[in-house]
Amino acid sequence: MSDLMYPNFTKERTRHKKKRLVQSPNSYFMDVKCSSCYRITTLFSHAHAVILCAGCSSILCQPAGGKCRLTEGCRYRRKPS
Secondary structure, three states, rough: OOOOOOOHHHHHHHHHOOOOOOOOOOEEEEEEOOOOOOOOEEEOOOOOOEEOOOOOOOOEEEOOOOOOOOOOOOOEOOOOO
């Protein structure tokens, strides 16, 4: 039997975003550092278009249905909400 006042955090994160006790989105903004010129670009985690680096025009991420797929060598940091 589960406690509705204090749900388990790991179980709550695996639930659908609308069925959680407190609704919250799965998407977020993130800072991505380019692997060649080290410029930082802010982008959306569920981007629907190919994102290019403003400095060197290399591809930072590609859409993959849900979350975008980062190019190999790119590092990212989730922006605080």
